[in-house]
Amino acid sequence: MHLPESEPRSSIYYRYDVHPFRRPPEMSGQASDAAAVVVGAGPIGLVSAINLARFGVRCIVLEQELQVSHGSRALALTRRSMEILQQAGVAAPFLAKGLQWNTGRTFFRGKEVYEMLLPHDPDDRFQPMLNLQQQYIEQYLVEAAQAHPLIDVRWGQKLVGLDQDAEHVTLRVDTPEGEYDLVTDWLVAADGGRSAVRQMMGLRMEGRAYAGGFVIMDIRADLDLPTERLCFFDPDWNPGANVLVHREPEGIWRLDYRVPEGETAEQALEPERAAARIDRILEMVGQKVPWELDWATVYSASTLTLANYVHGRVAFVGDAAHLLPIFGVRGANTGLQDCENLAWKLALVTQGRAPRSLLESYSTERVRAAREICEEAGKSTRFMTPPTQGYRIMRDAVLSFTLSEDFPKDLLHWRTSRPHAYSDSALNSFAAQDGQFAGGIRPGETISNMRLGSDDFLFDHLATGFQLLFFAGALPPRGAAAEMLKVAADMQPRVNRVVIADTPSDWTGLADFVVIDAGGRIARKYAAHDGAGYLVRPDLHVCARWQRFTEAELRHALGVACGTAMEGAI
Amino acid sequence: MIPKVMTNAQLEAAYDVISEGIDAAGAEKQTLFLAKLAFALANLVGDSGQVAEAVEASLRDL
């Protein structure tokens, strides 16, 4: 019998709702008709479910707890994550509550030695970063998931066993009223860093775990500081270590520092010790104000990933698939890119519109992304927590130089999470013709947002599914272009036709959305001549582009992206 | 101010390879190793003025 905590978790600013356990129909002998089950209602499981539902797949979410995350955990969402949430239709409350920012400042011996300005293009709707506590992230996603008719969120239900054959996955679920079996076609394992699914299947992650812990503490304090990331190296009370300060909504501040050498996690969290350090940090930022503690914990950095994210009918996403350092906000942001990649593919497969082999591309693309992140984040981690004496001396040398010299300052950059380019993906086609483009967005990269008005952007108008960006330029809505767009409307899976034209004309019946690009600004950004096309996957990565193309070529590229046609076999 | 000659990627690679060199030399011999390294690089730079400039910059903020 699984008995989850039914008292609301304590917090000085967040009110936890305890969601009721509801006896599922399978416990009364009914069969389930959900094509997919998602284990884990963390941020990644919830967005997976919302995206599957968006593509028409009925799914069940199993969550062992009755309430959302304990503590603020994944705090900073990147622009790409906000774009993913916007496509999922849930961005509004995030924007209303979250704090957007773009600047990091690094201090050493009381002097500001480095300012990191994250790039922000006027064509971007979202700032580079948005701070929002994980409780709110999950709450907003739970609200969206529970409102969706295709999603059944099941609280207080714990996965305790699983078995799969060629056709199905059978899950053993424990609840406050006992166990039951749940049979489904596909399992999405989003059950976090200690993934039960990973353990039940005997899968091991590869990579390394770094020694040394970090304390995270959330305090409420009336600090008069802008929303930025502050980093202090080598404070006198914690030599050789560093302190990070982040602003959170609700007047909360995140303090984050390395556990001093020779101290255990338990010792670091002793209330008196922790309190003294909070005072020292507030002194360091120059504002010794009263404070109140909300939540404190200790975590450590790892760069670990499974070598394969799809095993039979089980797909891993988020922390269940990889454990990444939080420097550069890798955790939740990487997971959101996983589920964005998986959802449309799994939907096509469950609906019988793509072969199972399409899921291999999910694994290949995302394992490669995770490995690249491990490599990059490993560098930041080695700077923040030098693993050996040699790295420690070099780190100190660089810090010393930053007080008078500029040349090594970029080594203090924080290598923020960014969208990965699927350049070598098997879903890309027409690579041989790519030389026709002098720039633009290359196959595998995510398309660029474009400002269309003061509060109006290209991404606001993308419908669920594939997109064809057709650069009509000065071409009229007649002739070959019109024929091609007419045929594209009937292609499967659905292709949303976005026509980008110099002047207004009547594209009725030929376009799902028309953009007037009077100065040719969008065409220039995409390096597109009149008649060019970009085929864009549902996760907004380009899979093919042409300066000129035929209906057959478009159909072929769509087939390659869905795993139903072979690249080159046109 | 010492001009930035290398790209960030090159600086990072140098950072890693020197860190690992220090570890390979061991705690007892790391000063000797770093002196040899600096002297060899001075010879490769081939310019006494630049070597003096680097020494001066490195002496600041120790």
Ligand SMILES: Cc1cc2nc3c(=O)[nH]c(=O)nc-3n(C[C@H](O)[C@H](O)[C@H](O)COP(=O)(O)OP(=O)(O)OC[C@H]3O[C@@H](n4cnc5c(N)ncnc54)[C@H](O)[C@@H]3O)c2cc1C
């Ligand atoms: C203490 C801590 C601090 C962190 N701090 C940061 C930070 O500062 N910045 C950052 O970017 N990231 C941080 N992270 C990481 C970040 O929280 C994760 O990357 C992110 O939550 C991953 O989301 P997820 O949905 O994959 O997993 P999770 O959020 O862990 O969600 C997994 C869910 O699965 C449920 N579950 C587990 N097993 C079962 C089962 N058998 N049956 C049913 N349900 C199950 C769990 O209850 C949980 O709700 C932190 C993580 C921790 C633990």
